[in-house]
Amino acid sequence: MTHSHRKRGIAAAAAALVALAFAGCSTSATGGESGSEASAEPEKVRVGYIADFNGASLHAIAEDQGLWEKHGLDVETPVFTNGPLQIQALGTNDLDFGYIGPGSMWLPASGKAAVASINGLGNADRVIAQPGITSLEDLKGKTVAVPEGTSGDMILTMALRSVGMTIDDVEKVAMDPPTVVSAFASGQVDAAGIWYPLISTIEEQVPDLEILAANEDFIDEAAFPSAYVASPTFVEEHPEVTLKVLAVLREAMDYRAANLDETIELTSKMLKIDAAALAVEAENAKFMTSAELDELTEDGTVVTWLTTLNEYFTEAGKLDEPTDAAEYYLGDQFVEAGK
Known part of the structure; x- marks a missing residue:
């Protein structure tokens, strides 16, 4: 990202973050606390998550490694079932940071949140169908369950579009993720837009699903990034705490990239979910180090990912005029948190 692409709505916060970092007030993602941080009262922050590998693995690492405490934070970590609920909680000041999948990325683009950090690139989403339904064209007029505003919603829309169909050609039924599992497994719906590891659960009861x-069918069109998001108001009012949260995320993502098997075990213990199911989800994602994300941030790749998603969401009718991705991605702050 070029320096000309500054976030206009948070310019003051960005400047404050840089000043804090150069004044030695920030915490390095690889170093320890400064003397002032070690003795200061921990600063409170609320960071939401979703109870799957993508949505909880950095939390599991931070908890196990004591990263919140290391970076001078007193954290609350409420769990949510999806990204849109967390965006809503940011807007009502019930949450400071949260986690969303790619299907919810239209919400930051509509000004409801800032993208604080990319978490990973997903390949866990599928359109699945009952045995005997062998093509997307066969879904015409069929009931399709999907969690509204999620990557399951997104994969369904993109899949239908690829064969010249739209969501109007099917009977879309909005359900939360656990309900999708039970509805598909019991044969109440013909198909679903959903993701692993939930699909693994469904396969136990419907092993010959389609x-x-x-x-990966759309890899040439778009990346599917999951991300941590932040309240724009919180970022403006608490620039130092924002840097600290980003430093925790950076350190945790470096641990995850180097210790994926251990991270699966930590997340399994935290969520009380079978490690084998989480391993399937982990295998269907790409996780980068903080240094790799720094490079992808500075060369403009992350903004390109978000811009491409905005174009998709605009075509899908979820966005009218998306905000410039360079304005709501906290790329400068993310990089600064590692210095």
């Missing part, structure tokens, strides 16, 4: 579409 997979009609996957993320």
Whole structure:
């Protein structure tokens, strides 16, 4: 990202973050606390998560490694079932940071949140169908369950579009993720837009289900990034705490990239979910180090990912006029948190 692409709505916060960092007030993602931080009262922050590998693995690492405490934070970590609920909680000041999948990325683009950090690139989403439904065209007029505003919603829309269909050609039924599992497994719906490891649970009861579409089918069109998001107001009012949260995320993502098997075990213990199921989800994602994300941030790749998603969401009718991705991605702060 070029320096000309500054976030206009948070310019003052960005300047304050840089000043704090050069004044020695920030915490390095690889170093320890400064003397002032070690003796200061921990600063309170609320960071939401979703109870799957993508949405909870950095939390599991931070908890196990004591990263919140190391970086001078007193953290609350409420769990949510999806990204849109967390965006809503940011807007009502019930949450400071949260986690969303790619299907919710239209919400930051509509000004409801800032993208604080990319978490990973997903390949866990599928359009699945009951046995005997062997093509996307066969879904015409069929009931399709999908969690509204999620990557399951997104993969379904993209898949239908790829064969000249729209969501109007199917009977879309909005359900939360656990309900999708039970509805598909019991044969109440013909198909679903959903993701692993939930699909693994469904396969235990419907082993011969059909997979009609996957993320990789659209790899030339779009990346599917999950991300940590932040309240724009919180970022403006608490620039130092924002840097500290980003430093925790950076350190945790470096640990995850180097210790994926251990991270799966930590997340399994935290969520009380079978490690084998989480391993399937982990295998269907790409996780980068903080240094790799720094490079992808500075060369403009992350903004390109978000811009491409904005174009998709605009075509899908979720966005009218998306905000410039360079304005709501906290790329400068993310990089600064590692210095």
